[in-house]
Amino acid sequence: MIVGEALIDLIPADEGAYLARPGGSPLNVAVGLARLGQHAAVGARLSADPFGGILRGHLERSGVDLRFVQPAAEPTTIALLKLTSGQAEYEFSAGGADFQWTAGELEFLPGGAQVVHFGSLASWLPPGDAAIAAAISRLRAAGQVLVSYDPNVRPALQRDAVTARRQVEQSVALAHVVKASSEDLAWLYGPASPAEVARRWLGLGAGLVVVTSGAGGATGWTRPGLAVSRPAYAGPVVDTVGAGDAFTSGLLDALARADLLQPAAVTGGLPAPALAAVLDEASLVAGLTCGRPGANPPWRAEVDTRLAG
Numbered sequence: 001m002i003v004g005e006a007l008i009d010l011i012p013a014d015e016g017a018y019l020a021r022p023g024g025s026p027l028n029v030a031v032g033l034a035r036l037g038q039h040a041a042v043g044a045r046l047s048a049d050p051f052g053g054i055l056r057g058h059l060e061r062s063g064v065d066l067r068f069v070q071p072a073a074e075p076t077t078i079a080l081l082k083l084t085s086g087q088a089e090y091e092f093s094a095g096g097a098d099f100q101w102t103a104g105e106l107e108f109l110p111g112g113a114q115v116v117h118f119g120s121l122a123s124w125l126p127p128g129d130a131a132i133a134a135a136i137s138r139l140r141a142a143g144q145v146l147v148s149y150d151p152n153v154r155p156a157l158q159r160d161a162v163t164a165r166r167q168v169e170q171s172v173a174l175a176h177v178v179k180a181s182s183e184d185l186a187w188l189y190g191p192a193s194p195a196e197v198a199r200r201w202l203g204l205g206a207g208l209v210v211v212t213s214g215a216g217g218a219t220g221w222t223r224p225g226l227a228v229s230r231p232a233y234a235g236p237v238v239d240t241v242g243a244g245d246a247f248t249s250g251l252l253d254a255l256a257r258a259d260l261l262q263p264a265a266v267t268g269g270l271p272a273p274a275l276a277a278v279l280d281e282a283s284l285v286a287g288l289t290c291g292r293p294g295a296n297p298p299w300r301a302e303v304d305t306r307l308a309g
Helices: 025-036 050-061 128-142 162-174 180-190 196-205 243-257 263-268 271-288 300-308
Strands: 007-011 017-022 045-046 069-074 078-084 087-094 115-119 146-150 177-181 207-214 220-222 227-230
Touching: 017 050, 025 050, 025 115, 025 227, 025 243, 045 050, 078 115, 115 128, 115 243, 128 146, 128 220, 146 263, 162 180, 162 196, 177 180, 177 243, 180 196, 180 207, 196 207, 196 220, 196 227, 207 271, 207 300, 220 271, 227 271, 243 271, 271 300
Parallel strands: 007 078, 045 069, 115 146, 146 177, 177 207
Antiparallel strands: 007 017, 078 087, 207 220, 220 227
């Protein structure tokens, strides 16, 4: 189960035109998991406007379960994307459907899922962030499902790093698995090293913290103090749009296929070989996504072909 925003990315095209493509970190994670063969349900607020129809169609074509989608009266959120040397920066419209969650709309959680993933804009933009936090807190306290979190910080929307850090840490304390980028950590914690931040997050309650560093690969830390670093997948890069979300999909898929989705398995500490294998598969999924434009994660057959090779 993935909870959070489903929005439209406006991507620059030729001669000042823009392409409208489905986006939003939670939507991308749901699509990525479904394409990898996992049963992925999405808890999203979808508008009845034309953009909402585009989002619904995209989710359906990727095989995402839409039974928990909430109809929204507000317009679809728009993210204006700027690419600089293949790196993505965003500006977001205000007042979109994604940020108006209520407690009643989240009563479906966990919806029979083994894992609930949340994060990104919907987890720290009011007024809906409080409802999401309360629902996730209830799940963590019950201890029956694995909780996964990605802060996916956006400095353009989080002007105050101190406040943002407090919000992120409140969510980290609710999660068993936390994935973040080195860029996230640099903005939130300044000169502190990823290892220092990971140890802090493990102390708050996480069992596994994974930090991605683009071409520098990824490192995972577990509560017993184990740290495992793995290189990035070496492949062509068209752009990095959706790469972090694809990594999250690959991470959760690899944990599922290794039968490691139980909270106790994560908080008890993953063995080094298992953690290395999980990071490698997540990096492969992210790398394949970077090899084509936009947030377009691979399908199971593509990943299996690369693993077999």
